[in-house]
Amino acid sequence: MQDPVLFTLTVLLILGTPGPTNTLLATAGGAMGFRRAAPLVPAEAAxxxxxxxxxxxVIGPVIASAPTVLIGLRVTVGLYLIWLAAMLWRNGAIDAAAPVTARQVFITTLLNPKSLVLALGVIPFGAPPWWPFLLGFLLLLTCVAISWIALGALLGSVASTVARAGWVPRIGATIIGAFALTAVIGPLFR
Structure with missing residues (x-):
């Protein structure tokens, strides 16, 4: 995809769609506040x-020739997300001040299925120069990530005014758990 406008709109649509990483960012914003959650953006970018x-x-050509690799990746991602949801649920009740870490955001993003779409259909690796598109992607990612953190901070502030701040990590855990079930169960029905 080499049209800059189409590239920008596609990236914003993909990154703006709720998913595991965005849920973690919003949960962090809601539980820790905007300022304490903002340092998670570099973890997502990395x-x-x-x-x-x-x-x-590297992996794109392997996936094209062996579709079972993709199924294995999806199941692995799903299992990680189930573990993450359980940890977020448990730690949210124990320590609502820091339920989301940079490491969790990094690993969740590393395993995010959106990466497949971005790598195989959006970033034009087959047409040089592709690196300006990757830099543009990182700029758009920063804007979207900050928006998710800000949304979470707003929702967290509302939750704390009605004495429900402890719900923020649990809601995030429930949403991530739903994504996990979709990732694990989806390949079984194909």
């Missing part, structure tokens, strides 16, 4: 950057 480069330059 996760996407590594994942997109590895998929786009």
């Amino acid at each position: 996760g996407y950057l590594i994942s997109i480069l590895v998929i786009g330059l």
Whole structure:
């Protein structure tokens, strides 16, 4: 995809769609506040950057020739998300001040299924120069990530005014759990 306008709109649509990473960012914003959650953005950027480069330059050809690899990846992602949802649920009740870590955001983003779409259909690895598109992607990612954190901070502030701040990590855990079930069960019905 080499049209800059179409690229921008596609990236914003993909990154703006709710998913595991966005749920973690919103949960962090809601539980920790905007300022304390903002440092999670580089963890997301690093996760996407590594994942997109590895998929786009190395794994993409393997997936094309062996579709079972994709199923294995989806199940692995789903199992990780189930573990993450359980940890977020449990830790949210124990320590609502820091339920989301940079490591969790990094790993969740590294395993995010959106990386497959971005690496195989959006970043034009087959047409040089592709690196300006990757830099543009990182700029758009930063804007979207900050928006999700801000939304979470707003919702967290509303939750704390009605004495329900402890619900923020649990709601995030429930949403991530739903994504996990979709990732694990989906391949079984194909």
